[in-house]
Amino acid sequence: MARATESQNVSKNPPRTYNQVHSPRKYTAGKRRVSIYLSWSYPGEAGREVRELDNRYSTMTEVRRVEWPHWEGPQWSNTSQFLQGIDGSLELFFRAWVPFQQVVWETTGHPIPVYQRVDQAGYQLPIDDRVLADTDTLLLFGLDHTVTRQTAGQEEIEALREFLSQEGKCLIMGPHHDVGASPDTEVRDVEYRHHGDALVPRQQRFAGYIRSLTRALGVPVENQWGLRPAIVAGSQNEIAPLNIDKALDSRGWLNGVTTFNFHKHLPHYAVTDESAKSVHVLAKQPIDMSKPHPFTQAGNKEFNAFVWVAPEDKRAADVLFADSTIFSTLFGSSESLKRFWQNIAR
Numbered sequence: 001m002a003r004a005t006e007s008q009n010v011s012k013n014p015p016r017t018y019n020q021v022h023s024p025r026k027y028t029a030g031k032r033r034v035s036i037y038l039s040w041s042y043p044g045e046a047g048r049e050v051r052e053l054d055n056r057y058s059t060m061t062e063v064r065r066v067e068w069p070h071w072e073g074p075q076w077s078n079t080s081q082f083l084q085g086i087d088g089s090l091e092l093f094f095r096a097w098v099p100f101q102q103v104v105w106e107t108t109g110h111p112i113p114v115y116q117r118v119d120q121a122g123y124q125l126p127i128d129d130r131v132l133a134d135t136d137t138l139l140l141f142g143l144d145h146t147v148t149r150q151t152a153g154q155e156e157i158e159a160l161r162e163f164l165s166q167e168g169k170c171l172i173m174g175p176h177h178d179v180g181a182s183p184d185t186e187v188r189d190v191e192y193r194h195h196g197d198a199l200v201p202r203q204q205r206f207a208g209y210i211r212s213l214t215r216a217l218g219v220p221v222e223n224q225w226g227l228r229p230a231i232v233a234g235s236q237n238e239i240a241p242l243n244i245d246k247a248l249d250s251r252g253w254l255n256g257v258t259t260f261n262f263h264k265h266l267p268h269y270a271v272t273d274e275s276a277k278s279v280h281v282l283a284k285q286p287i288d289m290s291k292p293h294p295f296t297q298a299g300n301k302e303f304n305a306f307v308w309v310a311p312e313d314k315r316a317a318d319v320l321f322a323d324s325t326i327f328s329t330l331f332g333s334s335e336s337l338k339r340f341w342q343n344i345a346r
Helices: 006-011 042-046 060-066 086-108 154-164 185-195 208-217 335-345
Strands: 034-041 114-118 137-142 170-175 221-227 266-271 279-286 302-309 318-322
Touching (some): 034 086, 042 114, 086 114, 086 335, 137 208, 154 208, 170 208, 170 221, 185 221, 221 302
Parallel strands (some): 034 114
Antiparallel strands (some): 279 302
């Protein structure tokens, strides 16, 4: 067999590894170490009964059917090539986080580990020093369905309190949407018709783990609803610009940023204690007003898309709220989004 040329080797993707132990990253001044933690149980999500209508991810077969023919390439549809159950849909997330990981690696010089509360092989990893010791910025993605009952234990709460007591640290919480919280099925149907995504069930409640943390840590922010953002007139899915409060963005997280990426059902990060002086809404997203929703019927035209909880008392670190989808290319990307990633990494 002929030896591959150097140019052929360069064009190939780097080799992938799985099921290995993370090697701690050494501190480097000015180079943040970023980590991602998924609060889900992978087996708990992948093993959900597919005959259940609500509170589960779609199977890859359902994704292919609803979004046909987008996923009909051989790399997706061949059952010997790609998983076709719920597990296949979960793997799409991992693939779509890779560009963010690459941008951060290029910016900081540090690789970005992705931890799971319970991984594919059933190994459990609560948040503790194994996750936090070599982390400066922790992205905590709240993609666990509440029916899987993921809640933070007391040792995890204490570990995060210690992490947040350190100046310069940053915790980015990304609790996903809370669709169908109302017991009224008519209200749920109005929500469904507002966002218009056939893959989202009438009830899909996320982020029980993060909600347990915010209560324990005294952070008065809660994910509510699943709202369809407005788009630029005449476009198909070019999301409308953010309404940014530049005066409040003293850290510069949104410098050079005009938009995130379009997603049909984004959470409103409600500030549950209006007297909390440390909570600042840095960016709001205009809502698609073409179809009704209980939130817009209450008089709202924007939702809170990016929230900063500033250091206060014993908490010396920054806490941010930003949906996990804006760190993913599964729903599109842009130079503005890449700039946001770089800002977070810096």
